[in-house]
Amino acid sequence: MAKGRASTIFYCQSCGYESAKWMGQCPGCREWNTFVEEPTDRTSLTGGSGGGLSGRRDRPVPTVLAQVAVREEDRLSTGMGELDRVLGGGIVQGSLTLVGGDPGIGKSTLLLQVCRNLSGDGHSVLYISGEESPAQIKMRADRIGEFSSRMLLLCETNLGEIAQVIRSQRPEAVVIDSIQTMYNENVSSAPGSVSQVRESTSVLMQLAKGLGVSVFLVGHVTKEGTVAGPRVLEHMVDTVLYFEGERHASYRILRGVKNRFGSTDEIGVFEMRERGLEEVRNASEYMLNGRPENASGSVVVCTMEGTRPLLVEIQALVCHTSFGIPRRQATGADFNRMNLLMAVLEKRSGMQLAACDAYVNITGGLRILEPAVDLGVVIAVLSSFRNCALNPRLAAFGEVGLSGEIRGVSMAKQRVAEAERLGFDTCILPYVSAEECRRGSGGPHEGGMKIIGVKTVQDVIDRLF
Numbered sequence: 367m368a369k370g371r372a373s374t375i376f377y378c379q380s381c382g383y384e385s386a387k388w389m390g391q392c393p394g395c396r397e398w399n400t401f402v403e404e405p406t407d408r409t410s411l412t413g414g415s416g417g418g419l420s421g422r423r424d425r426p427v428p429t430v431l432a433q434v435a436v437r438e439e440d441r442l443s444t445g446m447g448e449l450d451r452v453l454g455g456g457i458v459q460g461s462l463t464l465v466g467g468d469p470g471i472g473k474s475t476l477l478l479q480v481c482r483n484l485s486g487d488g489h490s491v492l493y494i495s496g497e498e499s500p501a502q503i504k505m506r507a508d509r510i511g512e513f514s515s516r517m518l519l520l521c522e523t524n525l526g527e528i529a530q531v532i533r534s535q536r537p538e539a540v541v542i543d544s545i546q547t548m549y550n551e552n553v554s555s556a557p558g559s560v561s562q563v564r565e566s567t568s569v570l571m572q573l574a575k576g577l578g579v580s581v582f583l584v585g586h587v588t589k590e591g592t593v594a595g596p597r598v599l600e601h602m603v604d605t606v607l608y609f610e611g612e613r614h615a616s617y618r619i620l621r622g623v624k625n626r627f628g629s630t631d632e633i634g635v636f637e638m639r640e641r642g643l644e645e646v647r648n649a650s651e652y653m654l655n656g657r658p659e660n661a662s663g664s665v666v667v668c669t670m671e672g673t674r675p676l677l678v679e680i681q682a683l684v685c686h687t688s689f690g691i692p693r694r695q696a697t698g699a700d701f702n703r704m705n706l707l708m709a710v711l712e713k714r715s716g717m718q719l720a721a722c723d724a725y726v727n728i729t730g731g732l733r734i735l736e737p738a739v740d741l742g743v744v745i746a747v748l749s750s751f752r753n754c755a756l757n758p759r760l761a762a763f764g765e766v767g768l769s770g771e772i773r774g775v776s777m778a779k780q781r782v783a784e785a786e787r788l789g790f791d792t793c794i795l796p797y798v799s800a801e802e803c804r805r806g807s808g809g810p811h812e813g814g815m816k817i818i819g820v821k822t823v824q825d826v827i828d829r830l831f
Contacts (some may be wrong), residue, residue, distance in 0.1 A: 375404060378397070403438070426559050452633065464545075465609065532579060604625075606624040608622075662752075683750055707743050707744055717748075757791075766823065778796075
């Protein structure tokens, strides 16, 4: 085969596995019907005009790990505390971050606000758009506020030209909006294809690591909610952030699903307003707005998102069914976990739920899989089944086992403190966690909070109903 001759290769869209022929099932990830045919060029994809770090052929020298110095000032603050929390304390120099989300969710707005804050602090920023014209970006920027002269704008999709601009300008941060619109001249397939996305990301990764530039990539998502392109894209970058939110709600949640420089358990809460995204610093109070009082089937639980305690409302509706098979539905909670908890209630407390439809909803559009919300689901189902309203200042948390026992959870003191801060006066929690909270206070109260420790589901029924 002649040098540089193009050939055809089949790529798996899920994991990036390569094959010379089409296969129904991918040997790498075992997914079906994920192979796509694309032309590829076996010449060097990172040399020449395609970008990358050409011209350097120095022999690498290993470094003693113990001698590597890490300083806090190596991170740049984005000027948004919620985003810094998700990133692990700020932007790491030379990092590659992928931001995904549904169309219109606010990805470009968020990154444009980050560029405004960084340039306002004296950092050089380059915003590269492959989807909008300079006039369109200017219209959105005027809505956000005034920008510093250190904010540069480039509307280009040719990765070779982009690489040359990054080398000449040497900005501290670069935003690529979006990675699916970039194309490498050394790859013959169309922009947005598997090979183009993979090779473009590879070039940008070499630029980020070699020049110490922090790069943000905006990624489109598929109908399944994952970033479009090969799955290997998420493995190549340092951080993967997903921007979530209901289309008809004003709040947005930024969640980290991969972070080499921090925790993946943190979330950032934002609210979309006329002048862009604003941080929601008191997320618990925001989530509880509009909560009904003196209504059966409603209880507040305290969950943990990383190091942040978050109070959310769990609602349950239990009613007798007119059909032979009762209906079960869970929104925001694990459906299988809900069925398990209802089976525990039937077996351990003698409640006849087999002839009842049951619906469980976590308000605010959140999806919580932490076992600590088990006790809240049980209390909400009990309250709705008996049509008995609970104390509106009551909070609960705890894991429920198959024997009906209430098991301890982590960070109990932080959960109780958050509930007390928002005005709750009673907290039902596992007995072992209650002992931990009482330790040091010498009584049944932690400050002004009444702590009720329970060991079994039957204890919950005896205390509340």
